[in-house]
Amino acid sequence: MTLKQFLTKKMNFFFFLISIFILTTNFAVSRTDLNKEELKKVNNVLKLTTNFNKAERSESLSGGAGTVDKIGRNAYSHHFTTLSFEDRQNFLIGNGLFRKLWIAAPASTISSDGLGPLYNARACQSCHIKDGRGHLPNSEKPLSLVIKVGKYNNLNLTSDISYGKQFQFFAVPGMTSEVEGKIVKNHLSTWLNKDLQINYKNIDFNIKNLNFGKLDKSSSLSLRISPPVYGVGLLEAIEETDILKKDDEFDLNGDGVSGIARIVKNEDGEDSIGRFGIRASTPNLPIQSGVAFMHDMGISNYLATNPYGDCTEQQEECYNFTTGINKNENTEVNKEVLEKVVFYLSSLSPPKRRNVNNKDVLKGKEIFYKSNCTSCHTPKYVTSKNAKFDFLKFQLIWPYTDLLLHDMGEGLADKNLQGKITNREWKTPALWGIGLSKSVNPRATFLHDGRADTILQAILLHGGEAANSINYLIKNHKNDLEKLVKFVESL
Ligand code: HEC
Ligand code: HEC
Structure with missing residues (x-):
């Protein structure tokens, strides 16, 4: 044995020991909200099925006992059926605020002002259209998407010194707008396995004018279509240990899939798992919403306190504008x-599934499981007994996400202005309700930047860690792809 072989052997043994350590510590950490008996039951319920002859028990109730059975344009906009009378009133108030069009200060209606000076939209609902996803613009200014701008430091996108966290396409009267440009969609097609053609779009942002100076060539522009917001209360109610179970950054179990639980700070400065945002950058709904108020609309609040929103020090003229801060308040x-x-977001129910016992749907479900789509799109969880609101507690839910980040390959990666890849990681999006996307918003498309017009395109464009799944799928089920799509559409 040469010295090199000896060392390699030693190293392998060393890695083996580490794996055992990590696996055992992972197993050792289990939920603290359940007693032993309950834990056993829950683990039983959460086992992946191997029977595809009929639907599982409660499989159609994606959001648990209070799941809403409605389709059509408003399918995503209903609260759980289990809300109390008082909660229904709070839901209505929250709905009003989510739809409210904010205006620039000073205004006669003090409680509606504070918009800007720079902003992307005037209401949450303008982006999260009917509580669902946004879309790519045709020739109009981009409204229901965000373009993050800056340099990557691992997963973190650091703010640009002139433009801040993201481009704002709108500004209040008198304020210079940040940028003018156009979203371009280049229609492309590619061949998978030499005999399956996929059409898709390459989405680019063609900058015409940058009004506060140049961007560094190593900056990235990361375009993200607004994701849907129903069911997010239940995602927040998943126990951390259930997410960490699948965290496998170094792919120690060797299945080619290496999810990362992103660790971010919560409002008390403690480490928490990032669950929200396309790259899991925020840990909970208060922070996600607070940051949305400030960065997307320029409205300060107790969690994101700058009344000038995303204005940078280079954008001096921002500071000449009146803020919407009134007497006795510190924020807008x-x-x-x-x-x-x-509360409104937490109460929005994912829609009930359709056609769970349809033959093609069941066949598609089998293909989904056999192709190992479940390694990232985790079908089910039982939510925490300590969830924030009663209607979110201890529910069997079916979101089809692990909330982890995955390398999805070069094709989907973020690139910098020189075309160099800067980040390939994306959070697995929940798939519940996805089949109703186009009935809620006929212009809806799929994947983080909306490049896929259909669910099939979205699936076939998976690369990186999902490549094994797609290769298996094409090799074994090329003639059954529409059944897989029927299953995904039934979610
Ligand atoms: C300009 C469009 C825009 C506006 C306005 C907007 N959002 Fe968003 N929202 C987005 C985008 C884009 C993301 C993904 C962000 C990311 O990747 O970090 C997002 C993410 C979210 C998420 C996380 C969803 C998930 O599953 O990860 C929630 C919740 C949310 N927004 C709530 C709100 C609320 C509440 C408001 C109003 C205060 C709001 N948003 C205003 C575009 C918008
Ligand atoms: C390695 C993890 C992984 C595997 C395996 C995987 N996915 Fe995904 N899936 C993702 C991620 C991450 C995204 C988001 C990618 C993006 O937006 O660029 C995604 C996006 C999707 C979308 C689009 C969702 C939306 O809201 O736009 C669909 C549909 C989908 N996956 C279905 C499938 C199916 C079907 C399979 C099995 C053939 C599969 N996925 C396997 C991680 C995975």
């Missing part, structure tokens, strides 16, 4: 407003 909206919006 108060804590109660933010809490009502969070």
Whole structure:
């Protein structure tokens, strides 16, 4: 044995020991909200099925006992059926705030002002259209998407010194707007396995004018279509240990899939798992909403306190504008407003599934499981007994996400202005309700930047860690792809 072989052997043994350590510590950490008996039952319920002859028990109730059975344009906009009378009133107030069109200060309606000076939209609902996803613009200014701008430091996108966290396409009267440009969609097609053609779009942002100076060539522009917001209360109610179970950054179990649980800070400065945002950058709904108020609309609140929003020090003229801060308040909206919006989001039910016992749907489900789509799109969870609201507690839910980040390959990666890849990681999106996307918003498309017009395109464009799944799928089920799509559409 040469010295090199000896060392390699030693190293392998070393890695083996580490794996055992990590696996055992992973197993050792289990939920603290359940007693032994309950834990056993829950683990039993959460086992992946191997019977595809009929639907599982409660499989159609994606959001648990209170799941809403409605289709059509408003399918995503209903609260759980299990809300109390008082909660229904709070839902209505929250809904009003989510749809409210904010205006620039000073205004006669003080409680509606504070917009800007730079902003992307005037209401949450303008982006999260009917509580569902946004879309790519045709020739109009981009409204229901965000373009993050800056340099990557691992997963973190650091703010640009002139433009801040993201481009704002709108500004209040008198303020210079940040950028003018156009979203371009290049229609492309590619061949998979030499005999399956996929059409898709390559989405680019063609900058015409940058009004506050040049961008560094190593900056990335990361375009993200607004994701849907129903069911997010249930995602927040998943126990951390259930997410960490699948965290496998170094792919120690060797299945080619290496999910990362992103660790971010919560409002108390403690480490928490990132669950929200396309790259899991925020840990909970209050922070996600607070940051949305400030960065997307320029409205300060107790969790994101700058009344000038995403304005940078280079954008001096911002600081000449009146803020919407009124007497006796430190921010433009108060804590109660933010809490009502969070309550609204928490109460939005994912839609009930359709056709769960249809033969093609069941066949498609089998293909989904056999192709190992479930390694990232985790079908089910039982939510925490300590969830924030009663209607979210201890529910069997079917979101089809692990909330982890995955390398999805070069094709989907973010690139910098020189075309170099800067980040390939994306959070697995929940798939519940996806089949109704186009009935809620006929212009809806799929994947983080909306490049896929159909669900099939979205699936076939998976690369990186999902490549094994797609290769298996094409090799074994090329003639049954529409059944897989029927299953995904039934979600
Ligand atoms: C300009 C469009 C826009 C506006 C306005 C907007 N959002 Fe968003 N929202 C987005 C985008 C884009 C993302 C993904 C962000 C990311 O990748 O970090 C997002 C993410 C979210 C998420 C996380 C969803 C998930 O499953 O990860 C929630 C919740 C949310 N927004 C709530 C709100 C609320 C509440 C408001 C109003 C205060 C709001 N948003 C305003 C575009 C918008
Ligand atoms: C390695 C993890 C992984 C595997 C395996 C995987 N996915 Fe995904 N899936 C993702 C991620 C991450 C995204 C988001 C990618 C993006 O937006 O660019 C995604 C996006 C999707 C979308 C689009 C969702 C939306 O809201 O736009 C669909 C549909 C989908 N996956 C279905 C499938 C199916 C079917 C399979 C099995 C053939 C599969 N996925 C396997 C991680 C995975």
